[in-house]
Amino acid sequence: MGQGQETNENWAQAWIDEQREKLKQAQAGGAGSQEGAAGTESGNPDLSLLMQQLGDDWRKLYERFVRAGLPSKGVPLGWGREYEQAWRDLLAAQAEYRKLEAEVLAKMMAVHTDALDRLERLIKTRSQENRPLANMRELYDLWVECGEQAYAGMAHSEGYCRLQAELANAAVRVRAKQQAILEQLLRQFDLPTRSELNSVHRELRALREQLAQLKGDATAAATARRASVAKAARRSAAKDAGKKAQEKAKKKGRRS
């Protein structure tokens, strides 16, 4: 056993002793224990609280990650990763939506500006033609007219159509991310989710289709059966009629 090895044992032993001391403190209801217990009781799967439970060194390491902005950049890890990922997705979708919404609003502001420019030109023309405005209502109606013209020019443009669609798609993504989080929560409480209801609707629909098919088959079979019975009856009646005719002919022959 060399000196280096002894040193290793010493500092490793020091760490083990430190951990034992912390456990004692936790069992005795120390500050560290309360902190950890708070995290456990809340059921919060926040990675940072788990780190705190594991000890100061881990916590310090995690705080360094946070200062570097790593938790929001890297892949979420650990027990709460799915939950954290869902929230990150929602925040990203919301940010994207807000950006597109701002672009649409900017376009609308441009339309309003354009509407006022058009109105100004129109009023100048009317003044030159000695057709002054009678009242506010007339001014308002002209403003509406100019607004619709300016808006129509933008609304039909390829760029606006694309932006409008992107905004709608972004709104749908926000909604989808919200639903994902809501479904996680509902599952935790064993409450029905939209996905489950959709499955039930699909199964119900398939059952109704099968039932309609069976009803159709049964009706067709009954119709076929009725037709077959009627055909047999007709055949039998024709046979009887034939026999009777033959017998009648025989009798007639005998008489003659």
Place this chain on the structure above:
Amino acid sequence: MTGSNPQEFLARSMSEWLNRLEQGARALADVGDPEIGTAPKTAIYREDKVVLYRYEPHENVPARLRTPLVICYALVNRPYMMDLQPDRSLIRRLLERGIDVYLIDWGYPDGADRLRGLEDYALRYLGNCIDAAAAHAGVSKVNLLGVCQGGTFSLCHAALRPERIRNLITMVTPVDFRTPDNLLTKWSDGIDIDALVDTMGNVPGSMLNAVFLALMPYRLMSQKYVAIFDQPTDRAALENFVRMEKWIFDSPDHPGELYREFINRLVKENRLVNGTLEIAGERVDLGNVRMPVLNIYAQRDHLVPPDASRALARVVGTRDYTEHSFNGGHIGIYVSAAAQTQIPTCIAKWLSARDEEGRARRRGA
């Protein structure tokens, strides 16, 4: 204004106008909730949320047509637009002309209807309603009047199951969804409809309404309210306005799968006019629509541009095709004063000529 201070004139004019608008708002507050859809009717068939109504024939008018008329409305709004109020009612005007009227009410689809699509609405429900109306009237065929999206359903049905339709009338019906002036189509193109339906399920009526309002935002979100507040003494006008408001915003949610199919196949891919639409595995060939067709469209329709409706002439199989152009918009064609005489008279005359023809043919046979 010459000679006066512009700011003073503006302030005075604005103040006078705001006073008038306030009076209008006060008058509107007294109007209450007027009755809608008052023509007497009886439910004669129900399936899921769908109800088929038969309107009581007009007391003083003998039945002039033997074949009943089944009205197939859109799912986007409620069908009581056909009978908004006694003096604005296509249904009452048709009854007064001796037509036996049936109306399909699709109801308010909910989560249980989200998987229902074109097959359910254009084939099954519509077919069952036609059968029920025919059985109730004691005839083998009906006349079918399809309105807006209901017109598209009616065309699909007439192409696939023509045997029970004597005459077909389409009203403000989109056929070619990709005419250059169709703003709704342009806006739909970049939208991921599959993601929308997968996420939303049924498409909320309020969302569709927001889109319709965005087509003309200055007029539809501002001017129409200012205009109604500006005529506060006319109580009848205020009541009409409230009825229209109720109808416009009483928008059922659109069944998800139907919306997916309608936008993807009909609007984006324009399959109805291209002859590539399939419903329940059967190709919808408008060439099979060989019964007489009357196509009514509105010249100033901002939702279904005239060219979108007129395209029917190019693709329909009938040799008896008539067009009627109405000088108005998508809503005015049901409720404007001009529409009250023009549209029912046009329909009644057209049907009457063909009902007679049918009778004469039957007599000859």
